[in-house]
Structures are given as C-alpha cells and as structure tokens.
Amino acid sequence: MIVEATSRHGGSAARTQERSAVTGDHAPAAPGPGGPTPGDVVRWSDEQVSAMGLRIDDVPFVSVGGGIGSFVTVDYLRIAGALGVDDIKVVSNLAHPWQTYEYLTRVSQIPRSERIRSDSASRPDNLWGFPSYAVSESIRTRSLRPALQVLVEPTLTGYYTPKLGSVLEGMEREAARIRYREMLVTGVATTVRHREGGGYFVLVAEGPAGAPNRVLRCRDVHLALGYAGLAFQPELRQLRTESGDHVSLVNAYEDHEHLYERLRQGPATVVVRGGGIVASRILERLVKERRQHGSQVRVVHVLRTYVADSHGPHPWARRRGKDGFAYQGFNYPKSVWGGQLRAEMRRADDDKRRRLYDQIGGTTTASRPSWRRQLRTARQEGWYDARPGVINQITRLADGRLHLRLAGTESTSEVVADAVIDCTGLNADVRGHRVLADLLDHGGARRNVLDRMDVGPSFELRGAESGMGRVYVTGAAALGGYFPGVDTFLGLQLAAQDVVSDIAARGHCRTLGPARSIRQWVRWMRNAPI
Numbered sequence: 001m002i003v004e005a006t007s008r009h010g011g012s013a014a015r016t017q018e019r020s021a022v023t024g025d026h027a028p029a030a031p032g033p034g035g036p037t038p039g040d041v042v043r044w045s046d047e048q049v050s051a052m053g054l055r056i057d058d059v060p061f062v063s064v065g066g067g068i069g070s071f072v073t074v075d076y077l078r079i080a081g082a083l084g085v086d087d088i089k090v091v092s093n094l095a096h097p098w099q100t101y102e103y104l105t106r107v108s109q110i111p112r113s114e115r116i117r118s119d120s121a122s123r124p125d126n127l128w129g130f131p132s133y134a135v136s137e138s139i140r141t142r143s144l145r146p147a148l149q150v151l152v153e154p155t156l157t158g159y160y161t162p163k164l165g166s167v168l169e170g171m172e173r174e175a176a177r178i179r180y181r182e183m184l185v186t187g188v189a190t191t192v193r194h195r196e197g198g199g200y201f202v203l204v205a206e207g208p209a210g211a212p213n214r215v216l217r218c219r220d221v222h223l224a225l226g227y228a229g230l231a232f233q234p235e236l237r238q239l240r241t242e243s244g245d246h247v248s249l250v251n252a253y254e255d256h257e258h259l260y261e262r263l264r265q266g267p268a269t270v271v272v273r274g275g276g277i278v279a280s281r282i283l284e285r286l287v288k289e290r291r292q293h294g295s296q297v298r299v300v301h302v303l304r305t306y307v308a309d310s311h312g313p314h315p316w317a318r319r320r321g322k323d324g325f326a327y328q329g330f331n332y333p334k335s336v337w338g339g340q341l342r343a344e345m346r347r348a349d350d351d352k353r354r355r356l357y358d359q360i361g362g363t364t365t366a367s368r369p370s371w372r373r374q375l376r377t378a379r380q381e382g383w384y385d386a387r388p389g390v391i392n393q394i395t396r397l398a399d400g401r402l403h404l405r406l407a408g409t410e411s412t413s414e415v416v417a418d419a420v421i422d423c424t425g426l427n428a429d430v431r432g433h434r435v436l437a438d439l440l441d442h443g444g445a446r447r448n449v450l451d452r453m454d455v456g457p458s459f460e461l462r463g464a465e466s467g468m469g470r471v472y473v474t475g476a477a478a479l480g481g482y483f484p485g486v487d488t489f490l491g492l493q494l495a496a497q498d499v500v501s502d503i504a505a506r507g508h509c510r511t512l513g514p515a516r517s518i519r520q521w522v523r524w525m526r527n528a529p530i
Contacts, residue, residue: 040442041194041442041443041444042193042194042442042443043193043194043195043196043466044193044194044195044196044201045195045196046195046196046217049201049215049217052215054203054212054213054214054215055213055214055215056214056215056216056217057089057214057215057216057217058216058217058218059086059087059088059089059216059217059218060083060087060088060218060219060220060508061077061083061087061088061089061218061219061220061222061503062088062089062090062091062200062202062216062218062220062221062222063088063089063090063091063221063222063223063224064090064091064092064189064192064202064221064222064223064224064225064435065090065091065092065223065224065225065226065475066090066091066092066093066094066097066184067092067094067097067098067099067100067101067224067225067226067475068097068098068101068124068171068224068489068492069224069225069226069474069475069492069495070090070092070097070222070224071097071098071124071171071175071180072124072127072489072492072493072496073222073224073474073492073495073496073499073500074088074090074178074180074183075124075125075127075174075178075496076127076493076496076497076499076500076512077496077500077509078178078179078530079127079178079512079520079524079530080500080509080510080511080512080516081510081512081516082500082503082504082509082510082511082512083509085179085182085183088183089183089184089185089216089218090180090183090184090185091185091187091188091189091202091204091216092184092185092186092187093186093187093188096171096172096175096180097171097175097180098167098168098171098172100226102164102168104253105164107252107253107254107255107256107257108252108253108278108281108282109252109281109282109284109285110164110281111164112163112164112165112168113163113164113165114163114164115161115162115163115164116161116162116163116164116167117161117277117329117330117331117366118161118162118167118330118488118489119159119161119330119334119489119490120132120133120134120135120150120160120161120162121133121490122488122489122490122493123167123170123489124167124170124171124174124489124492124493125167125170125171125173125174126170126174126524127493127496127497128517128521128524129490132150133146133160133162133166133167134146134147134149134150134160134162135147136166137162137163137166146160154329158329158366158367158368158369159329159330159366161366167489173527174524176529177524177527177528177529177530178529178530179529179530185204185206185214185216186206187204187205187206187207187214188204188205188210189202189203189204189435190203190204190205190210190212190434190435191203191212191435191438192221192223192435192438192439192443192471193442193443194443194444194464194466195217195466195467195469197467198219198466198467198468198469199217199218199219199220199466199467199468199469200217200218200219200220200221200466200469200471201215201216201217201218202215202216202218202221203215204216218469219468219469219508220469220470220471220472220503220508221469221470221471221472222471222472222473222474222499223435223436223461223471223472223473223474223477224473224474224475224492225433225435225436225475225477226475226476226477227426227427227428227432227476228426228427228428228429228430228431228432228433229426229427229432230251230253230254230426230427231251231422231424231425231426231427231428232251232422233273233391233422233424235391235392235393235394236249236391236394236420236422239394239395239396243396245396247259247262248402248418248419248420249394249402249419249420249422250419250420250421250422251421251422251423252274252278252279252281252282252421252422252423253278253425253426256421259419259421260285260289260295262418262419263286263289263295263297263418263419264289264293264294264295266296267296267297267298268295268296268297268298268418268419269297269298269299269300269415269416269417269418269419270286270297270298270299270300270417270418270419270420270421271299271300271301271302271391271402271404271415271417271419271420271421272286272299272300272301272302272420272421272423273301273302273391273420273421273422273423273424274303274363274422274423274424274425275303275304275305275307275324275325275326275363275365276363276364276365276423276425277364277365277366278423278425279301279365279423280325280365280366280368280371282421282423283299283301283371283374283375283384284371284374286299287374287375287378290383297383298383298384298385299378299383299384299385300385300387300415300417301324301384301385301386301387302387302389302390302391302406303324303325303386303387303388303389304388304389304390305326305362305363305388306324306386306387306388307321307322307324307325307326308321308322308323308324309321309322311326313359317359317360319362319364320367323372323375323386324386324388325364325365325367326362326363326364326365327364327365327366327367328364328365328366329366329367330488331364331485331487331488332360332484332485332488333360336360336483336484336485337485337488337490337491337494338494341356341360341484342483342484342485344356345482345483345484346457346482346483350448350449351449353449353480353481353482354449354450356484357449357450357480357484360484387406387408387413388408388409389406389407389408389409389412389413390406390407391404391405391406391407391420392405392406392407393405394420397416401416401417401418402416402417402418402419402420403415403416404416404417404420426476428452428476428479429451430447430451430452430453430477433477436453436473436477439453439461439464439471443463443464443471444463444464444465445461445462445463445464445471446462446463448480448481449480450479450480451480452476452477452478452479452480452481453473453477453478454480454481455472455473455478455481455482456481456482457482457498458472458498458499458501458502459472459473459474459478459481459483459495459498459499459502460472460502461473468506468508470502470503470506472499472502474486474492474495474496474499475487475492475495478495483495483498500512
C-alpha cells in the first residue's frame with residue numbers, strides 16, 4: 001500500500017506535482033556569489049536571509065509534503081499537546097492530505113467502495129487504532145461479520161481490510177478536528193538550509209511563478225515527500241518520449257480510463273507488466289471489461305520474477321506463491337510493525353539490515369479467492385497468458401501497434417500488442433525530490449543501505465543536525481533504516497510517535513502520557529476540536 005503520496009482533486013495539481021518532481025530540479029545553493037562545494041554544509045545567517053527581501057515567519061515546526069505522512073505527524077503533535085496550531089506550518093500544494101493517495105488509488109482501479117490492502121487497526125485518523133475499522137464497520141452496518149473476521153484472521157478467513165471510503169472520510173473528519181487548514185501554507189518548499197546558530201530556513205514558493213517568496217525560520221523540519229513521481233522502465237520511457245504516445249503506453253498510476261474505452265471497440269492485445277497489488281487490480285479491471293462490457297481483450301502478463309510455489313529461506317519465513325505471484329496479506333510481515341522483526345531491525349548493523357530487507361522485501365499481492373478464480377477461468381478460456389521475463393525492446397509497427405521483445409530465463413519471445421500498462425510502481429529515487437537532493441549535496445545528509453535517506457532510530461536525518469534543530473524524514477524516503485514498514489498507515493503513525501518522542505527528549509515539547517492519552521481518546525470519540 002502506498003501512502004505518502006496523497007490524492008488530487010481532479011488530478012491536475014497532482015499531475016503537475018508529478019512532472020515537477022520527476023525533473024529532479026535542484027534548488028539554488030546559497031545566496032551570494034560563488035557556491036558551495038557538493039557535500040559542504042551550507043549555513044545561512046539571519047542577515048543573509050533578510051537581505052533576500054522575502055517575508056520571514058518564525059515557527060518551531062515545519063512539515064513539508066502535506067500528504068498523509070505530514071498529516072499523521074501533525075495529528076500526533078496536536079493530540080499530545082506538544083505544539084499548538086500557531087507553532088506548526090505544513091507546506092504543500094495539496095488541498096487536503098489524502099489528495100494524492102485518493103488519486104493514485106482511483107487510477108489504479110480502487111474506487112471508494114473497494115477495500116484497500118491495509119490492516120483493521122491501521123487508522124491514520126486515529127492514533128490509538130481503536131475502535132478499529134472492523135469495529136466501526138460492524139457498528140455502522142449493524143453486523144458482527146467484520147469484527148468476527150478480525151478475530152479469526154488469517155487462519156479461518158482472509159485478512160479484514162477497510163474500504164477506501166471509510167479511510168478517506170475518517171481523515172477528513174480528523175483534519176477538521178485538529179484544524180489542519182489553519183496550519184497549511186499553500187506552496188512548494190524549494191530549499192531547506194541550516195541556520196547559523198541552529199535551526200533551519202525553509203524557502204517557500206507560494207505563487208505560480210515558482211520563485212521563493214517566503215521564508216519559514218524554524219527549529220525542526222519534517223520531510224514527508226512520498227515518491228518522486230511515476231516509474232517508467234527505460235524502453236517504455238524512451239518510446240513515450242519519442243512518439244508522445246500517452247494513450248497506448250501508460251503507467252497504472254496515471255489516469256488511463258481512455259484505454260479501457262478503446263478496448264471495447266474491438267479485439268485487442270494488452271501487455272501488463274508487474275506482479276504487485278496494482279497489477280492485480282489492473283487484471284481485475286480487464287476481467288471486468290470482458291464480463292460486463294463484452295471486450296475482446298487478450299492479456300499477456302509479463303512478470304520479471306515468476307513465483308510458481310511457496311518460497312523463503314526457512315519454514316518460519318516462507319511466503320506463499322502460485323501462478324507467477326507472491327502472496328502476502330500486507331506489504332511486509334506483521335512483525336515489522338511491533339514484533340520481533342522490528343526489534344531485530346533496530347539492533348542490526350547496516351550489513352544485517354541489508355540482508356533482512358532482501359529477505360522480507362520483494363513484490364507481493366494479496367491472495368483474494370475471487371480474483372484468483374477469475375484468472376484461472378481466463379487461463380482456461382485462453383485469453384490470459386502469464387510469462388516470466390522482461391521487456392527489453394519496444395518498437396512501433398507501421399499499423400501503429402507495438403512490437404515487444406521479451407527476454408525470459410531460457411528463451412526470448414515476441415508479442416504484438418495494442419497497448420502496454422506498466423504496473424512496476426512509483427519512482428523511489430530520493431534525488432527526484434529537489435529538497436532531498438539539495439540536502440544530500442549541501443545539507444550534510446547521506447544515503448542508507450537501500451540508497452534512500454539515512455535516518456536514525458527516531459527518523460532524524462543523520463548529518464543534517466543544526467544546533468538544537470533536527471530534520472526528520474518519514475515515509476518512502478526513509479526505507480532502509482531501522483524500521484521497514486515506513487510506507488504504510490501504521491508505519492507513518494509509529495514514525496510520528498518516534499519523532500515526537502525525540503523532540504520531547506530534546507526538551508522542546510511534552511510527550512503523550514497515559515492520562516492525557518485517555519482524555520484525548522474520549523475527545524476523539526466525541527469529535528471534539530482541539
């Protein structure tokens with residue numbers, strides 16, 4: 001489940017954000033002539049920043065991103081009573097925190113009425129996790145079935161997962177309760193600079209021109225930037241660039257409804273690439289097109305790693321698999337969020353963490369019986385063909401169709417297709433974010449064992465300390481650190497807890513104690529504003 005990116009109202013703002021993120025434009029270095037040597041920590045004085053002639057606002061805590069990662073961190077700060085509304089600013093060009101997430105789920109074929117791949121207690125709108133989504137659904141529908149499913153999962157039934165609509169409605173309710181909009185600064189953060197004497201300057205471009213026109217002078221900076229944009233394999237990106245074809249060459253995470261409308265017009269062959277949860281949803285949509293709309297589509301499914309059976313290093317770490325897919329209820333084993341695997345990760349050195357990530361990582365999807373039956377029927381009917389291999393060449397034929405050369409483990413094959421749907425995910429390169437790239441070049445930050453941002457146990461960005469100030473990085477950019485489940489609802493909440501605890505340990509706020517936690521839970525149940 002992808003959670004740091006958030007939805008777009010209508011999608012236009014989000015697509016603009018994706019395009020700008022993918023370009024990887026870097027922020028300017030330091031004011032004045034010359035420029036820093038890459039790797040140097042650039043520090044600005046108050047006098048230098050004042051000379052820029054920009055509006056300067058002082059605020060203790062700034063969160064950059066404005067997606068679900070920012071939302072859950074700000075939510076924790078507000079509930080803990082650590083900081084007030086006037087002490088927090090969230091820099092974002094999103095109208096609401098779930099904007100990108102809703103957009104991505106919609107275009108990848110998960111409408112609000114469908115269930116997402118998330119745990120019942122993983123509630124971004126409720127840091128206590130109770131009542132869980134299952135309990136809330138039982139109360140709302142007056143049925144014990146959701147609550148009973150949680151009690152017997154996954155032995156007697158599959159995992160309970162909440163409906164997308166319930167998740168989004170909960171976040172909307174909580175955002176209003178904590179007065180999220182009062183903390184929002186609509187714009188784009190272009191640069192984070194160390195301040196002489198401690199703390200940071202965050203340059204913000206609020207207008208359409210893209211030039212910074214405001215400075216937030218703060219003690220701590222929180223970066224929850226999500227993914228840098230869409231991920232395109234090189235051969236697909238090249239052909240799209242050369243031909244300008246965004247109609248038959250699409251990514252599953254971009255709006256491609258037009259493609260399904262084309263497939264209803266006559267016989268067509270579609271190549272689907274990828275073996276994760278998004279590929280599952282795309283295949284389910286193609287099945288629906290045949291069943292409900294009479295589409296004569298034929299599907300060639302290309303899987304780089306074809307999983308034929310259960311696999312794993314030993315009996316206690318095995319993952320089910322069949323027909324090319326690796327099956328797992330959630331992104332990672334549940335123990336990464338609070339069991340022995342999480343404890344082992346926190347104790348491990350870099351080499352061991354890398355080995356553990358290799359062991360528990362990989363592309364997986366949820367094993368849903370109805371969907372598996374659909375594909376079994378499709379194979380029997382002869383219109384679904386799963387092949388191991390990679391696409392190493394795509395060319396356009398004279399009639400406009402696509403010629404693909406597939407390199408398998410033992411042989412090569414060729415496919416002539418009318419469209420390609422790439423389900424290989426989102427761009428995780430941290431240099432795709434200008435702020436992160438600039439911190440790597442000029443802010444003392446460095447990369448971790450998975451080439452993401454190197455953070456400590458409390459998600460503090462190592463090497464980027466500035467006196468009493470800290471930069472915190474949560475979400476996808478922090479994968480490879482001491483906590484694997486960063487890109488999940490519960491992972492973002494656990495990260496927020498660590499961030500607030502670290503700020504409290506440094507003496508800058510109070511933490512959430514038992515008495516206040518009980519009082520605040522009662523207020524949450526009553527939907528009382530804070």
